[in-house]
Amino acid sequence: MEDDARARIINAAKTLFGRYGFRRTSLADIAAEARRSKSSLYHYFASKAELFRAVVNAEMEVLSQRVREAVAKADSPQAKLKAFVLTRMQVARKLASAYATLHEEYLDHLGFVERFREQAFRGEVKTISGILEKGVETGAFEIADVGLAAHTIAVALKGLEYPWMVNSRQAGLTRDLDLLLEMLVKAVKK
DSSP states (O other): OHHHHHHHHHHHHHHHHHHHOSTTOOHHHHHHHHTSOHHHHHHHOSSHHHHHHHHHHHHHHHHHHHHHHHHHHOOSHHHHHHHHHHHHHHHHHHHHHHTGGGGGGGGGGHHHHHHHHHHHHHHHHHHHHHHHHHHHHHTSBOOSOHHHHHHHHHHHHHHHHHHHHHOOOHHHHHHHHHHHHHHHHHHHBO
């Protein structure tokens, strides 16, 4: 029951933050959307900022789960690397579209956003390292420094994030991503 109520509040906040942004969404709005009293929200979250962090963390878990599923379905290290990159970028773009109203408030939350991005970055490097290590173990990849390679790939993806999320020219972005994937696989392929 507690988890259901908390999840309903997070989903209501997600909807409203996505629609109106952080500043223009009140706790009263969230309570109404969740069909709860405003005072009951404080039982689960100390503040609107804490609720916002819970929404972002829930969205991060969605991204991580989709990436894990896509990587698990792929049958070779090369396919796993491609699945990771494509899924990560597609889901990140979808999340960016859902939260377009928050772009204007980015600087207001810069500290939190940067901590969140750093945590996500470390998780991505770990996932990429696992894929590359498996590729090295199976003889599919030849990489002298897996950690450095994983870090470099994650940095390249981070660099593509902004253009991928804000550019409406899907064809050009898909071409860029396909080229990056081709280069990555050729670079590490034995």
